[in-house]
Amino acid sequence: MNNTIQYNSNKVIVAENLTKKFGNFKAVDHISFEVERGEIFGFLGANGAGKTTAMRMLCGLSIPSGGKGTVAGYDIGTQTELVKKSIGYMSQKFSLYDDLKVWENIELFGGIYGMKSPEIKEKTDALMKVLDFENERDKLVGSLPLGFKQKLAFSVSIFHNPQVVFLDEPTGGVDPITRRQFWELIYEATSRGITVFVTTHYMDEAEYCDRVSIMVDGKIEALNSPKNLRKQFNADSMDDVFQQLARKAKRVDG
Amino acid sequence: MKQLFSFIRKEFYHILRDKTTIMILLLMPIIQIILFGFALTTEVKDTQVAVLTTTNDEASSRIIDKLNASAYFDVVAKIHNEDEIQTVFRDAKAKLVVVFEDHFAEKLRHTGKAHIQLIADATDPNAATSFTFYASNIINSYQLELMSEAKNPYQIIPEVKMLYNPQMEGAFNFVPGVLGMILILICAMMTSIAIVREKEMGTMEILLVSPMKPIYTILSKITPYFVLSCVNFATIMLLSVFVLKVPIAGSFLSLILVSFLYIFVALALGLLISTMASTQIAAMLISGMGLMIPVMLLSGMIFPIENMPVPLQIVSSIIPARWYISAVKSIMIQGLGFSSILKEVGVLALMATVLIGISMKKFKVRLE
Amino acid sequence: MIKFLLRKEFKQIIRNPFLPRMIFIFPLMVLLVFPWAASYEIKNLNLSVIDNDHSPYSRRLTEKIVSSNYFRLTNVSANYKQALKSIEKKQSDVILEIPPHFEKDLVNKQSAKVMVSANAVNGMKGGMSMTYLVSIVTDFNSEITDELLGGAASSSDSKPTIQIDSQYKFNPHLNYRVFMVPALIVLILTQLCGFLPAISIVFEKELGTMEQINVSPVPKTTFILAKLIPFWIIGFLVITIGSAIAWAVYGLVPAGYYSTIYLFAGIYILTVSGLGLVVSNYAQTLQQAMFVIFFFMLVFIMLSGLYTPIDSMPEWAKWVASFNPLKHFMVVMRSVYLKGSNPLQLSKELFALIGFAIFFNVWAVLSYRKKN
DSSP: OOOOOSOOTTEEEEEEEEEEEETTEEEEEEEEEEEETTOEEEEEEOTTSSHHHHHHHHTTSSOOSEEEEEETTEETTTOHHHHHHHEEEEOTTOOOOTTSBHHHHHHHHHHHTTOOHHHHHHHHHHHHHHHTOGGGTTSBGGGSOHHHHHHHHHHHHTTTOOSEEEEESTTTTSOHHHHHHHHHHHHHHHHTTOEEEEEESOHHHHTTSSEEEEEETTEEEEEEOHHHHHHHTTOSSHHHHHHHHHTTOOOOOO | OHHHHHHHHHHHHHHHHOHHHHHHHHHHHHHHHHHHHHHOOOOOOSEEEEEEOSSOOHHHHHHHHHHHHSSSEEEEEEEOSTHHHHHHHHTTSOSEEEEEOTTHHHHHHHHSEEEEEEEEETTSHHHHHHHHHHHHHHHHHHHHHHHHHSOOOOEEEEEEEEESOTTOOHHHHHHHHHHHHHHHHHHHHHHHHHHHHHHHHTHHHHHHTSSSOHHHHHHHHHHHHHHHHHHHHHHHHHIIIIISOOOOOSOHHHHHHHHHHHHHHHHHHHHHHHHHOSSHHHHHIIIIIIHHHHHHHHSSSSSOGGGSOHHHHHHHTTOHHHHHHHHHIIIIITOOOGGGGHHHHHHHHHHHHHHHHHHHHHHHHHHO | OHHHHHHHHHHHHHHOSSHHHHHHHHHHHHHHHGGGTOOOOOOOEEEEEEESSOSHHHHHHHHHHHHSSSEEEEEEESSHHHHHHHHHTTSOSEEEEEOTTHHHIIIIISEEEEEEEEEOSSHHHHHHHHHHHHHHHHHHHHHHHHHHTTTGGGOGGGOOEEEEEEEEESOTTOOHHHHHHHHHHHHHHHHHHHHHHHHHHHHHHHHTHHHHHHTSSOOHHHHHHHHHHHHHHHHHHHHHHHHHHHHHHHOOOOSSOHHHHHHHHHHHHHHHHHHHHHHHHHOSSHHHHHHHHHHHHHHHHHTTTSSSOGGGSOHHHHHHHTTOHHHHHHHHHHIIIIIOOOTTTTHHHHHHHHHHHHHHHHHHHHHOOSOO
16 A cells, blocks of 8 residues: 555554464464444453453553554554553443542543543533533542443543543343443544444353454464455354354363 | 361461562561561660850760760750750751850869759750760769769769660560560451451351361361461561560570460450451451550550559550560569469460450351 | 542542541540550559568568568468469469578578568569568668677668669650550550551452443552542541640640651651552452551561660661661650650661662552553
8 A cells, every 4th residue: 555654543553463472372363453433332252251451451551462553553562651642441340430520520530531620511411411410510439330330431441532541341130221321432432533442251242343353272273354254254143152152162261 | 176186287388379468477476576576775875966065175074985985975066155055956067066155164173062964955855864864874973973083982882784775775574565466466467357257258257057066166266276376376476586686684585485375365456356347458457557556655665554543554455465575574584483473374375365365256146 | 640549539528437436535545544554563562461571570570571562472481382372373473482481580590581482473573572581681681780799880881872763764754554545555556557548559459440440541659649649638637636645634744846747747648558468459358458567567566666665676677677667666755755866866766667669659550550
């Protein structure tokens, strides 16, 4: 192609042979993929397959043992602080402060990502309306039900309009309706141009993604849109696709 | 019964898996007993002394030499006027200033009376009184020397025996205290934090709704820590006897028995604390910080209980360490038998029962 | 950015069910109760007497001892075995045994013995009982000698007397509380400001909120500062409360300036917080962090001169103590309160504390890992 500049504005995440070793154990084994701007990219796999480890490398939380990667154009090995400025993150534990109020959590993370107080206030008001959280605004996050917390955590993670948001198993422990509502929020975010990188072990959620990769034993064994994968594996559902791949797996629940 | 043993075994595995924590729990007491055993003493040694004398006469020189020669004092400075006294203290050059009257020896010879003034830095009042006490003794012994040059035909000779601790080692007084403190703090902390941890993780509830009686659940929880504490006790004993040279003058068996009882009480205390704390941090704050100061100050480990005002003596009597330390001193240092510690054993046994009783009740309540 | 983090920290502290109460109640309790317990003063020495002579001299000797203010007669026994039991039962601290024919021996053979046995488990107490008792016996000796020689020996030139006069500087009434209260304030400060910032960080690690911070652009130094500053301020608050209690309850006012105290306190708090942070950076679990911090705290406290004087320690222990920030601050507090020392006179402690503060905090920042 003609423009071989490092920073390709359409490829928000690029991974080239990313590897992470813990001693002799290869948690992530030479994975390569690219994520386009505005995509919802699903990162699937069983527990212990290496999803979380891979994601942590992309977020700058973990130094790769081998390979290269860029997020928002910044190198994840050498420019981690720049990476962090451009991303949002939501972990399995939701990571909001239980002893701070809803608006206080928003204010804190907004401020951390460099937003100014007037802007924070304005956007908080808007967010409360959108989420229908007006009554919850002054409540301590610890007192909120799980589903509320998840939605709030997601909203906080994209509050500063990052280029890409990383979600690590964001919908654990809630009923399917709440999960569905959560995914509405994700769609809303992508419509604003935010790229979504989400790991999950719920196979039905795979259907919501634009493209999906399936990790088995640290390697990517499949990477395509859900529709194409179903065709490829002659499967009725993503669950079926996964079962076929998982049968090859040697690692169970690390 | 078999169930109980399998639970206990599970608890052991659980603990042994966390090697770092075990290392910390085993090493801490070792370092502590060595440090404290050697360092904690109120002996007066090599105290810096300044002397103020305007005349360099025989009497004052003799006294100065005696002071310097004693293990208690080290004469570091000679000053010549009263203004310098302020400086000496302000700059912490000496803790005691000995002021000889002008023409000391002359006055002594001709009038038979002369003055020495002892000025002590009393920021530490206890040390200060020791300084003046020992200095006075030395000056008096000089006086005796002079007197024995005169005729003193009638002699009452005191034969002195220092019982139990002939060398007056500080360690003899403090090691039992340090032992008591370390055991209770570590046991209470270990147990309370571990149990609260399980509460936090939710696994405690699972155990409590199991068909096993709550008392067995609790016993299985405590057992590994009991063993750990016994290891600590043994280590501290070995170090006390062989490194600190504090011998066990009395029955080793009695010592072991009362120590086991005490460890049990300490663990029960940890248990009680765990029922009161909802987070690990709270458990640690109560058992670590909360227990530390009362044990240090009121258990008799440092400050003698008999000196305290009565209300504090009463408070002191609910601190298990107080009874244990008293028992250890009786057996280890004084070499007395089991019959001498009946009171202590009784109190400790009572405490154990009460603590376990209250904890059991609290556990039951939570289930309902 | 730091203002947002500071806001968070303060709110969390205030909303914590424990902390605010602890900050106010803990100093109160410690300072109200413990100064009364902390004293080595040896008040009553309990005496057991075995009088096997039953002579005027033996009675006089006993009388003399009892009428001195040092001893209380708590036991009279017929033999040594009985007397020893009274020591075992903690009824007496020292035994005086007067053998049979005491008076006869003294008058006729010109020498007689008495046996003194002191309970030396507490070496100081034993030493004191022994010395006091012996000095009274010696006095008695002179009295008797005088009488027997018919007053001939009271010519001045054979009885030189050195009059000793003791004065106590900085604490003329030998008030032990004056000594303990500033020291206890240091203790409180150490426990609160040493433990808490570190616990706060490890706690966030366990909760998972730490990860959220690590993945954000918050620089290490900013985060650590945001943890330190609130406790620094709390530390000042605690010192103020402590000083207020010292003044209100004990009438204790420093001979020096409060500003000196605050200056040193400010540095000291940074030192202990820094150490706590270093521990928390290396600890894998909350449990470990707490045990190690507790260990340091205990060692620091015992080797600080709070309970036993540094001067009494063996050389190597004194050397170890010089690495103990608590020891230096203890010296400062006591010097400022009792001697009115100023920072110049305490320059050694000042440099030591500054050195420690820099060392620990730099180490804390360097060892804090946002990624692994």
